[in-house]
Structure formats: structure tokens, C-alpha cells
Amino acid sequence: MLKKTLLxxxxxxxxxxxxxxxxxxxxxxxxxxxxxxxxxxxxxxIHQSHERAKLYTYQRMGQLxxxxxxxxxxxxxxxxxxxxxxxxxxxxxxxxxxxxxxxKQGIPVVGIDWWDEKRGDTWxxxxxxxxxxxxxAPETALLGGLFRLLNGYFQERDFAExxxxxxxxxxxxxxxMKYKVFRQHPKYKxxxxxxxxxxxxxxxxxxxxxxxxxxxxxxxxxGIDHKYYIERELxxxxxxxxxxxxxxxxx
Numbered sequence: 001m002l003k004k005t006l007l008x009x010x011x012x013x014x015x016x017x018x019x020x021x022x023x024x025x026x027x028x029x030x031x032x033x034x035x036x037x038x039x040x041x042x043x044x045x046i047h048q049s050h051e052r053a054k055l056y057t058y059q060r061m062g063q064l065x066x067x068x069x070x071x072x073x074x075x076x077x078x079x080x081x082x083x084x085x086x087x088x089x090x091x092x093x094x095x096x097x098x099x100x101x102x103x104k105q106g107i108p109v110v111g112i113d114w115w116d117e118k119r120g121d122t123w124x125x126x127x128x129x130x131x132x133x134x135x136x137a138p139e140t141a142l143l144g145g146l147f148r149l150l151n152g153y154f155q156e157r158d159f160a161e162x163x164x165x166x167x168x169x170x171x172x173x174x175x176x177m178k179y180k181v182f183r184q185h186p187k188y189k190x191x192x193x194x195x196x197x198x199x200x201x202x203x204x205x206x207x208x209x210x211x212x213x214x215x216x217x218x219x220x221x222x223g224i225d226h227k228y229y230i231e232r233e234l235x236x237x238x239x240x241x242x243x244x245x246x247x248x249x250x251x
Contacts (some may be wrong), residue, residue, distance in 0.1 A: 062097025
């Protein structure tokens, strides 16, 4: 079971000379250092697949707020829709149980998502065209098959297995293959560019939330598609991320 006193991903800042890589050293003076005691847990939701899941249900997502006891919830939503109370665009797996429970418990909620309507519409259309393009049919068939296999696995397994480093690595391999295929075709490069821009905005918004809420335990709730990228980019900034098996005890 989950240790109730820990979160699954922990930010422990290192000394200043390891917080930033050499290429970022020129801008270090413009950035505030990360607080010394901040703890962060990154959880990947499976969106509509929660509806068919036997264990990792919508209700289970809500329970994680009580089990992990965050002091701040960063969620996949734009801040402007958190501010106006509409929660527009927030994935249902967070909107239905996780966010309402956090608010009930007095936990601040911060939106970390980013979206560009024009580019987003183009992204959606290009994906449809790419997966119907006969010139890359073997690659898109493989990608689609991997996605279906993962979805089938998600229906049978719970939070810990789905958020394991092994599944995270599989998701990373799938996405990086997709980007490699699409980058080789100028028409589809915008898919890669838009997804990475969105992920990078999310990472920066998380870091900003950490700076504005020093010393807090932070729960970051995103679609599992974003999990590997966020964790990887945080590690690149010298932030240590713990895996599931480091904070789950066995009976």
C-alpha cells in the first residue's frame, strides 16, 4: 500500500552548481532557487480509459488526494479556467473526483496546461491525416497497436503498475518513435513541435508553482502521455524524481 506520509515523486534540490546545466548557467542569476523541502508527485491519468478500468477508476484517482496528502495540486488545465471556476478543458479523470476533493480539503489548485487554439486544431487534423497516410502505414499501425496494448493493460492494473518506471519507459519509446516518423515528413513535423511546446510549457508552469509555493508537497496530475516528458525534463534540471517502488510498502 502507499505510504501515507510520502509522495511518489520527490523534488530534492541539489547544490547550486548542479541545479542548472552548463548551457543554462548564463540565466541562473535570473531564476530563484528551488525551495529546499518541496516534495512533488507526478501521477499519470488515463482519461477515458478510466471508464473501463477495473481498478484504476475515476474514483481511484480521487482517492489519491487523500492517500498522498498534497499541499498543492497542479493539474492539466489552463489557469484561466481554474480562475473563472469553469474547469473548462480539464480531463474528466481529474475534474470529477480529484479536483473537487482537493478543494473540499482546502488544497490550492493550480492549472499548468497550455493550449493554442489554432495550432491545436492543426495538430488534431494532422494526426488524422498521418494515421491515414499509406506511405507511413507500417509505422502508424505499429504505434496504434502499442497504444491498444497499453490501453488493455490499463484496464487490468492499478495505479502503481500503470505509473511504474517500466510503463513510463514504454510510453516514452512509443512517443519518441512517433516523433521520429513524423519528423521525417515535413507535413507532419508540426505534430512533434506542438506536443513538445505544450510539454515544455507544462514543465515551466510546474517549476513556477514550486517557486510560488515553497516547501509544499505538490501533486502533479497529468495525462500519462505527458508523464515521462515532465519527469525527464525535471531530472535534466537536477531534480530527483522517486519511482513508485521507493514509496510503496509491502505487507
